Amino acid sequence: xxxxxxxxxxxxxxxxxxxxxxxxxxxxxxxxxxxxxxxxxxxxxxxxxxxxxxxxxxxxxxxxxxxxxxxxxxxxxxxxxxxxxxxxxxxxxxxxxxxxxxxxxxxxxxxxxxxxxxxxxxxxxxxxxxxxxxxxxxxxxxxxxxxxxxxxxxxxxxxxxxxxxxxxxxxxxxxxxxxxxxxxxxxxxxxxxxxxxxxxxxxxxxxxxxxxxxxxxxxxxxxxxxxxxxxxxxxxxxxxxxxxxxxxxxxxxxxxxxxxxxxxxxxxxxxxxxxxxxxxxxxxxxxxxxxxxxxxxxxxxxxxxxxxxxxxxxxxxxxxxxxxxxxxxxxxxxxxxxxxxxxxxxxxxxxxxxxxxxxxxxxxxxxxxxxxxxxxxxxxxxxxxxxxxxxxxxxxxxxxxxxxxxxxxxxxxxxx
Amino acid sequence: xxxxxxxxxxxxxxxxxxxxxxxxxxxxxxxxxxxxxxxxxxxxxxxxxxxxxxxxxxxxxxxxxxxxxxxxxxxxxxxxxxxxxxxxxxxxxxxxxxxxxxxxxxxxxxxxxxxxxxxxxxxxxxxxxxxxxxxxxxxxxxxxxxxxxxxxxxxxxxxxxxxxxxxxxxxxxxxxxxxxxxxxxxxxxxxxxxxxxxxxxxxxxxxxxxxxxxxxxxxxxxxxxxxxxxxxxxxxxxxxxxxxxxxxxxxxxxxxxxxxxxxxxxxxxxxxxxxxxxxxxxxxxxxxxxxxxxxxxxxxxxxxxxxxxxxxxxxxxxxxxxxxxxxxxxxxxxxxxxxxxxxxxxxxxxxxxxxxxxxxxxxxxxxxxxxxxxxxxxxxxxxxxxxxxxxxxxxxxxxxxxxxxxxxxxxxxxxx
Numbered sequence: 001x002x003x004x005x006x007x008x009x010x011x012x013x014x015x016x017x018x019x020x021x022x023x024x025x026x027x028x029x030x031x032x033x034x035x036x037x038x039x040x041x042x043x044x045x046x047x048x049x050x051x052x053x054x055x056x057x058x059x060x061x062x063x064x065x066x067x068x069x070x071x072x073x074x075x076x077x078x079x080x081x082x083x084x085x086x087x088x089x090x091x092x093x094x095x096x097x098x099x100x101x102x103x104x105x106x107x108x109x110x111x112x113x114x115x116x117x118x119x120x121x122x123x124x125x126x127x128x129x130x131x132x133x134x135x136x137x138x139x140x141x142x143x144x145x146x147x148x149x150x151x152x153x154x155x156x157x158x159x160x161x162x163x164x165x166x167x168x169x170x171x172x173x174x175x176x177x178x179x180x181x182x183x184x185x186x187x188x189x190x191x192x193x194x195x196x197x198x199x200x201x202x203x204x205x206x207x208x209x210x211x212x213x214x215x216x217x218x219x220x221x222x223x224x225x226x227x228x229x230x231x232x233x234x235x236x237x238x239x240x241x242x243x244x245x246x247x248x249x250x251x252x253x254x255x256x257x258x259x260x261x262x263x264x265x266x267x268x269x270x271x272x273x274x275x276x277x278x279x280x281x282x283x284x285x286x287x288x289x290x291x292x293x294x295x296x297x298x299x300x301x302x303x304x305x306x307x308x309x310x311x312x313x314x315x316x317x318x319x320x321x322x323x324x325x326x327x328x329x330x331x332x333x334x335x336x337x338x339x340x341x342x343x344x345x346x347x348x349x350x351x352x353x354x355x356x357x358x359x360x361x362x363x364x365x366x367x368x369x370x371x372x373x374x375x376x377x378x379x380x381x382x383x384x385x386x387x388x389x390x391x392x393x394x395x396x397x398x399x400x401x402x403x404x405x406x407x408x409x410x411x412x413x414x415x416x
Numbered sequence: 417x418x419x420x421x422x423x424x425x426x427x428x429x430x431x432x433x434x435x436x437x438x439x440x441x442x443x444x445x446x447x448x449x450x451x452x453x454x455x456x457x458x459x460x461x462x463x464x465x466x467x468x469x470x471x472x473x474x475x476x477x478x479x480x481x482x483x484x485x486x487x488x489x490x491x492x493x494x495x496x497x498x499x500x501x502x503x504x505x506x507x508x509x510x511x512x513x514x515x516x517x518x519x520x521x522x523x524x525x526x527x528x529x530x531x532x533x534x535x536x537x538x539x540x541x542x543x544x545x546x547x548x549x550x551x552x553x554x555x556x557x558x559x560x561x562x563x564x565x566x567x568x569x570x571x572x573x574x575x576x577x578x579x580x581x582x583x584x585x586x587x588x589x590x591x592x593x594x595x596x597x598x599x600x601x602x603x604x605x606x607x608x609x610x611x612x613x614x615x616x617x618x619x620x621x622x623x624x625x626x627x628x629x630x631x632x633x634x635x636x637x638x639x640x641x642x643x644x645x646x647x648x649x650x651x652x653x654x655x656x657x658x659x660x661x662x663x664x665x666x667x668x669x670x671x672x673x674x675x676x677x678x679x680x681x682x683x684x685x686x687x688x689x690x691x692x693x694x695x696x697x698x699x700x701x702x703x704x705x706x707x708x709x710x711x712x713x714x715x716x717x718x719x720x721x722x723x724x725x726x727x728x729x730x731x732x733x734x735x736x737x738x739x740x741x742x743x744x745x746x747x748x749x750x751x752x753x754x755x756x757x758x759x760x761x762x763x764x765x766x767x768x769x770x771x772x773x774x775x776x777x778x779x780x781x782x783x784x785x786x787x788x789x790x791x792x793x794x795x796x797x798x799x800x801x802x803x804x805x806x807x808x809x810x811x812x813x814x815x816x817x818x819x820x821x822x823x824x825x826x827x828x829x830x831x832x
Contacts, residue, residue, distance in 0.1 A: 039556065039828045056474040058825050065604035066826070075607070078560045078828070095564055130830050140455065144494045148511055188481035191491070393809060409474050410482070412455045412494070414546050415831070 005030055005336035007101030009328075010091065012081050012268075014041050014064045016317045017300035018106035020324030021331075026071045028332055033098060035091070037080040039063055042129055043385055045317065046394075048169065050132035051258075052139070052176035053410040054401060057129050059394045060385075081107070083271035086293055102295045102331040105282075106324060107269060109301035109315055112262035112279065118238040123164070123259040126173065133413060135258060139180065140412045142255060143189050153253065155194045160254035162244050164236050165261030166202025166209070168352040171219055173258055174200040175355040178226040180410075188410070198227060199252065201234040201244075203261070208352055208360065210314065211367075215360040218369045222358045236261065263315060265302040272296070277304030278312060286342035288327045294334055299323035307345055317384075318348050351377045356402060420445055421752035423517030425744075426507065428497050428684075430457045430480045432733045433716035434522035436740030437747075442487045444748055449514060451507070453496040455479055458545055459801055461733065462810075464585065466548035467674075468555070468592035469826040470817060473545050475810045476801075497523070499687035502709055518711045518747040521698075522740060523685060525717035525731055528678035528695065534654040539580070539673040542589065551674060553828045555596065558671060559605050560828070569669070571610045576670035578660050580652050581677030582618025582625070584768040587635055589674055590616040591770040594642040600826070614643060615668065617650040617660075619677070624768055624776065626730065627783075631776040634785045638774045652677065679731060681718040688712070693720030694728060702758035704743045710750055715739035723761055733800075734764050767793045772818060 007030055011018050014036035025032045043060040050057050064076050079095035090099040111125035124135050139161070146158040161181065163174040181196040200207070200223060206216040207223075207230065220230050236257070238245040244252040264280040274290050275283040281304035284290060288297045288305070300320030307313045323343060330340040349363030351373065359373035378398070385391045423446055427434050430452035441448045459476040466473050480492050495511035506515040527541035540551050555577070562574040577597065579590040597612040616623070616639060622632040623639075623646060636646050652673070654661040660668040680696040690706050691699040697720035700706060704713045704721070716736030723729045739759060746756040765779030767789065775789035794814070801807045 038830065039560065039826075056472055057829070058472040058474075058827060061827050061829075063604070063826050069603055077563070128830070144455065147493070187485055188479070393812065396809065396812070410455075410479050411474060411477050413473070413477075414454065414544070 005332045007031070007335045008033065008099065009102045009104065009331050009335070010035065010098060010100035011104045011106060012036075012091070013106035013108055013300075014038070014076075015044070015106060015108050015300065015320065017108075017320030017324040017327075018104070019064075019067065020321045021104050021106060021299070021328040022068060022071065022074060024325045024328035025073065025332070028073065030073065030332065030335065032071075032074040033077060033100075034064065034068065034074060035077045035079050035081060035093065035098065036064060037078070038129075039065065039076075039078045040129075041067060045381055045384075047126060047129070047132050048173045048176055050129070050409075051126055051135035051173065052180045053136050054176065054180070055394055055397050056409045057133055059397065061129055081268050083268065084296070086272065086296060089295070100295075102334055103297065104324075104327045104331060105269060105272075105296065105298045105302055106300050106320065106327075107266040107302045108320075109263040109279070110266050111259055112264035113259065114262055116236070116238060118240055119236060119257070119259065122239045122241045123257040125259050126169065127263070136409070137412045138256060139177070140184075140410055143181075143184055143192070144412070146192055146194065147189065152194065155192075156197070157242060157253035158255055159192070159194050160197040160199065160252065161256045161258070162199045162201060162252060162254045163258045163260060164201045164244075165259065166200060166204070166207030166230070166232075167260065168208065168350070170200060170202070170258075170260035171207055171223065172353055173260055174198055174228045175223060175226055175353070175358070177258070178223075178228045179355050182227060184410070196227075197229065197254075199229045199231060199254075201231050201236060201246075201261075203233065203235050205232055207232070211350055211352070211360065211362050215362055215367055215369060219352065219354055219360050222354045222360075222369075226355055226358075263301070269298065269302050272298075279304075279315070281312070287330050287340035288323055288343055289330065289334070289340070295331075297327040297331055299327045305343060313345055316350075319345060322346065351380065353377045421748045422446065423751045424449065424515065425518045425520065425747050425751070426451065426514060426516035427520045427522060428452075428507070429522035429524055429716075430454070430492075431460070431522060431524050431716065431736065433524075433736030433740040433743075434520070435480075435483065436737045437520050437522060437715070437744040438484060438487065438490060440741045440744035441489065441748070444489065446489065446748065446751065448487075448490040449493060449516075450480065450484065450490060451493050451495050451497060451509065451514065452480060453494070454545075455481065455492075455494045456545075457483060461797055461800075463542060463545070463548050464589045464592055466545070466825075467542055467551035467589065468596045469552050470592065470596070471810055471813050472825045473549055475813065477545055497684050499684065500712070502688065502712060505711070516711075518750055519713065520740075520743045520747060521685060521688075521712065521714045521718055522716050522736065522743075523682040523718045524736075525679040525695070526682050527675055528680035529675065530678055532652070532654060534656055535652060535673070535675065538655045538657045539675040541675050542585065543679070549829060552825070554672060555593070556600075556826055556828045559597075559600055559608070562608055562610065563605065568610065571608075572613070573658060573669035574671055575608070575610050576613040576615065576668065577672045577674070578615045578617060578668060578670045579674045579676060580617045580660075581675070582616060582620070582623030582646070582648075583676060584624065584766070586616060586618070586674075586676035587623055587639065588769055589676055590614055590644045591639060591642055591774070593674070594639075594644045595771050596826075598643065604826070612643075613645065613670075615645045615647060615670075617647050617652060617662075617677070619649065619651050621648055623648070627766055627768070627776065627778050631778055631783055631785060635768065635770055635776050638770045638776075638785075642771055642774075679717070685714065685718050688714075695720075695731070697728065703746050703756035704739055704759055705746065705750070705756070711747075713743040713747055715743045721759060729761055732766075735761060738762065767796065769793045
């Protein structure tokens with residue numbers, strides 16, 4: 001019979017995966033430390049709504065201490081992990097060292113610019129709360145600048161918004177940018193003569209290529225109806241802040257490039273020295289531990305695990321959450337000398353929204369689109385939002401937005 | 417009979433005074449340009465609530481374009497005025513030059529550190545939205561840092577919060593800081609052994625010295641009950657980031673000094689080259705125009721006008737709003753060659769809140785305090801908040817806060 005587990009489990013990252021792992025350890029006979037560089041959990045699926053002035057930043061950020069207040073065996077530390085010292089079984093952070101008996105890395109992903117320096121320098125990523133606020137400020141500043149611009153072509157370049165990447169994040173962002181900018185032209189910036197262009201660039205032959213081709217076609221049609229120019233087979237090669245350079249095509253004069261074309265696992269995992277799969281994700285055993293270190297588990301976007309047939313598990317919240325629970329159980333098992341279990345993914349289906357009343361959904365063999373898919377998307381996301389207060393306020397804001405076509409948060413907030 | 421006014425009236429500042437002036441010109445036969453460095457109107461009376469994590473920044477900021485959308489003769493420009501060229505009748509801004517036929521300067525006030533360089537460098541002002549967010553982040557970071565601190569005295573210094581200035585703004589802030597920090601100790605930071613100290617420093621012999629002495633005493637008592645140490649006759653001489661230096665007293669070990677001890681008119685008015693009264697406010701004629709320039713009006717915090725008996729009008733929203741309306745009418749009169757009118761202040765009374773259910777009020781000869789004053793304060797401020805959406809969301813947040821003693825916005829937002 002295995003012993004009672006004792007010891008110290010450290011979880012890095014308070015995203016979907018890390019929070020689930022923390023909760024799975026509630027009431028267990030271990031000490032738990034959760035670390036994040038921010039003091040809040042970020043509800044990433046709605047980040048694009050902050051970027052497009054639909055909702056306010058605090059509506060998708062919730063203090064970790066408030067979420068886990070009742071968990072007696074847990075300590076939260078706001079710190080940035082600099083590297084993992086597996087030999088010494090400790091983390092090196094900007095707030096000092098933190099030793100562990102077992103470690104769960106749920107550090108997520110960051111933008112991947114594939115070595116395109118000019119893009120990394122000038123494009124706008126959409127991975128953090130400050131990214132989203134930066135995009136919102138930038139979009140609105142482009143309109144303010146366009147008012148001062150007398151040259152027609154220069155004005156058009158200010159009002160051309162390019163989104164790179166036709167995955168769910170790029171599609172959602174392009175749809176929301178189109179809605180925001182059309183509203184702005186109608187209401188706040190009626191003086192502007194130039195029209196707005198929103199361009200979505202996708203490298204492959206269809207957008208949302210993880211879904212059924214029929215849904216890709218529906219999504220493309222819905223975007224087009226919203227005024228988004230969808231360009232397939234388009235590869236970004238550079239961006240100097242005023243022109244987006246493409247492979248085998250004319251550059252696009254534009255001052256805005258939102259980058260949703262690639263992510264990689266958060267850089268801190270590079271310090272593990274383990275084997276890395278595509279997108280720098282760390283290869284893990286089926287039980288989510290490192291092949292050469294049974295005390296270290298990696299989950300979610302940061303982990304590479306194949307889902308049968310050689311396809312890696314997608315970088316989505318359901319994978320992270322399910323792995324969070326299992327990693328917690330496996331870490332406990334490891335400390336007590338018990339057997340660990342292998343990860344089995346239960347796919348809840350995919351949803352991608354394209355705007356105020358348009359989405360596409362694929363759940364098992366079921367495919368649907370339009371208002372119904374959007375309603376499902378809305379309910380799923382509202383249910384998931386952490387904390388009743390956020391849920392209520394977000395709901396009121398959305399309802400307001402939906403009924404009155406009003407974007408309330410179009411603030412340009414100065415840098416602090 | 418005077419002619420129809422024609423021409424271009426420029427208003428600088430979208431605060432309480434500037435907005436009123438803009439609205440008073442709706443439908444009049446003039447072209448109006450409103451300029452502000454931000455694209456939003458800031459509801460300053462609730463700024464301290466953002467600083468103490470009670471409400472979110474967007475709840476007190478409302479886009480100017482949304483407020484004035486229906487005003488056909490008005491253009492808004494987001495620009496920072498660098499100086500006024502009265503000779504050339506134009507403004508020099510960071511977005512180019514803007515000529516005017518008549519000018520209304522409603523530029524407000526900024527923190528005044530009275531030449532105390534170390535205070536200017538290290539203390540936290542509370543005049544802008546970014547100031548408020550900076551204070552909120554700082555307060556929460558002090559708690560995070562205290563968790564990592566093993567030395568008892570050093571920990572106490574991290575948890576000592578000093579507010580300088582016993583006027584309405586300092587009193588409100590000290591009360592709210594005491595409530596926030598007490599709540600944080602009870603809930604999110606129960607590990608902390610050290611207690612919190614909140615100290616309010618006032619240079620004169622009583623706080624809220626613009627009110628009746630009885631109300632000052634009531635307010636002092638209410639603050640003391642909330643755990644605020646009120647120190648009268650205390651003058652700040654310096655602050656090095658870890659010690660607040662006082663005249664004729666021991667320094668206070670503290671990492672936080674919130675500065676509510678002095679304001680001056682916004683610096684841009686210095687470029688007018690006019691006579692300036694106390695707090696660098698610009699001396700104006702009874703009709704609010706400059707003594708040597710009938711086309712330039714100055715209102716609100718930026719203007720110096722005595723209210724009979726040699727006392728200057730206070731730097732409060734009602735003065736700015738009433739002057740905004742009159743300045744607009746007088747600017748119109750000037751353009752048409754008609755007579756201008758003199759400003760007469762109708763004092764609506766004073767309110768200062770001390771916390772969740774405590775305030776003091778003086779309306780004419782009526783004085784009251786406690787929950788009733790707080791309820792009046794709440795209603796007055798909710799009624800004034802621009803825009804229904806803000807009003808509703810702020811109300812929900814407040815109700816939530818009040819019922820559940822929860823501060824929902826305790827986010828530490830990273831710098832962008």
